[in-house]
Amino acid sequence: MADETFDLSACLERVRQHDQAAARELVEHLYPLVIRIVRSHLPRRVAEEDLAQDIFLKMFTRLDQYKGAVAFSHWVSRIAVTTCIDQLRAQKRRPEFRWADLSEKEAEVLDSVLTSDGEVAVNDALASRELVYKLLGQLKPEDRLVLQLLDLEQRSVAEISELTGWNPSLVKVRAFRARGKLKKLFEELERKERS
Amino acid sequence: MKNFESRWQRLVVAARQAPVADEGAAPYGFATRVAARAMNAGQPAVLAVFGRFSVRALYLACLLTLTGVAANYLAFAGTEDDEQNLIDPVSEVFTNASSG
Numbered sequence: 001m002a003d004e005t006f007d008l009s010a011c012l013e014r015v016r017q018h019d020q021a022a023a024r025e026l027v028e029h030l031y032p033l034v035i036r037i038v039r040s041h042l043p044r045r046v047a048e049e050d051l052a053q054d055i056f057l058k059m060f061t062r063l064d065q066y067k068g069a070v071a072f073s074h075w076v077s078r079i080a081v082t083t084c085i086d087q088l089r090a091q092k093r094r095p096e097f098r099w100a101d102l103s104e105k106e107a108e109v110l111d112s113v114l115t116s117d118g119e120v121a122v123n124d125a126l127a128s129r130e131l132v133y134k135l136l137g138q139l140k141p142e143d144r145l146v147l148q149l150l151d152l153e154q155r156s157v158a159e160i161s162e163l164t165g166w167n168p169s170l171v172k173v174r175a176f177r178a179r180g181k182l183k184k185l186f187e188e189l190e191r192k193e194r195s
Numbered sequence: 196m197k198n199f200e201s202r203w204q205r206l207v208v209a210a211r212q213a214p215v216a217d218e219g220a221a222p223y224g225f226a227t228r229v230a231a232r233a234m235n236a237g238q239p240a241v242l243a244v245f246g247r248f249s250v251r252a253l254y255l256a257c258l259l260t261l262t263g264v265a266a267n268y269l270a271f272a273g274t275e276d277d278e279q280n281l282i283d284p285v286s287e288v289f290t291n292a293s294s295g
Contacts, residue, residue: 023230031221049222053229060233109209113202120209128209135206151207183199 008072015063027056033073034080040148041084051087055080074162081145081163088141097138097185099192106131114190138185143178150175 006029014022031052038051058079066075099107105127109120120128132152136144145164149155161168 018234020230020234023233024226027226027229028221031226032219035221036215049225053225053232056229057233057236061236109206113206117201120205122209122212125209125211125213128206129211129213132206132210151203152210154211179200179203182203186199186202 012063012066012072015060023060030056030059030073030076033076037077037080038084040153041081041088041145051083055083058083070162078163078165082165085141085145085164088144097134097189099189102131102134103127106134110189114186135182135185139178139181142174143181146171146174147178147182 006025008029011022011026011029015026034052034055035048038048038055042048042051055076059076062079066072099110102110105124109124109127109131112118112120112124136148139147146160149160149163150157155163157168157171160166160171164171166174
C-alpha cells in the first residue's frame with residue numbers, strides 16, 4: 001500500500017479485461033493491507049496464506065460489484081474482515097481457557113493484571129498481546145471482532161460500522177455484551193487463580 | 196465492571212505496545228498463483244454458458260426428432276399397409292391350386 005505511484009483505477013480496468021499481469025500487481029499492492037487484517041483476526045489452525053488467498057479470490061469474483069462508492073482499500077478490508085468472521089464461525093468449538101495453557105510470561109502478566117493495579121511492564125507487551133488474543137478467542141467471533149477493533153486497534157464506532165456493515169447501535173450493543181462476557185471470564189480466572 | 200474495565204484497559208494498553216509483525220511483500224509466487232486462479236476462475240463461467248446452450252440444443256434436437264417421427268408416422272404406417280398389400284406369389288399359387 002506504500003507504493004504511491006500505483007495507478008489503482010488503471011490496474012482495476014486491466015483486471016476487468018482479464019489481464020493476469022494486472023491481477024498480480026493488484027494482489028502485490030493489496031497484500032500488506034490484507035495480511036494485516038488476516039493476522040489480527042486469524043482463526044486458529046488456519047494458515048494465513050490460505051485465508052489471504054480466499055480473500056483475494058473473493059475480491060476478484062466480486063470486482064464487478066465495486067462501483068467506487070468507497071475507497072477500494074476499504075472495500076477490500078470489508079471483504080477481508082467478513083471472510084475472517086466466516087472462518088471463525090466455522091470453528092464452532094472454542095478451547096477452554098486454562099491457566100496451564102499460558103506461557104510463563106503470559107501467566108505472569110495475567111497474574112499481575114488480576115492482583116495489582118500497576119501498569120503492565122513494556123517488555124511484557126508481546127505476552128500481553130498474546131494473552132489478549134487468547135482471552136478474545138473465548139468470545140463469539142462477532143464479539144471478539146468488535147472488542148479487537150475498538151480496544152486493540154482503537155477504531156471508532158463509525159469506522160467499525162463501515163467495516164463490518166453493522167449499524168452503530170449494534171456495534172455498541174455487541175461491545176457492551178462482549179465486555180460483559182469478558183468480565184465473567186476475568187472473574188472465573190481470578191477464582192481459579194485463588195483456588 | 197469498573198474493576199474489570201481498568202484491568203482490561205491495562206492489558207490492552209500493554210498489548211498495543213507490542214511490535215507489529217512486518218507486513219512486507221507477498222511471499223514469492225503468491226501473487227502469480229492467486230492471479231492465475233482468479234483469472235482461470237472466469238473460465239468455468241464460459242463453460243457454464245456453453246453447457247447451458249448445449250443442454251438447450253439437446254432439448255431442441257429431441258423436439259425436432261419427435262416432430263419428425265410424428266410427422267412421418269403416417270408414412271411409416273402407410274409403408275406397413277403397403278407391405279401387407281404386396282403380392283405374395285406363393286400364397287397365390289396355393290389359393291389358385293385349392294380353388295382350381
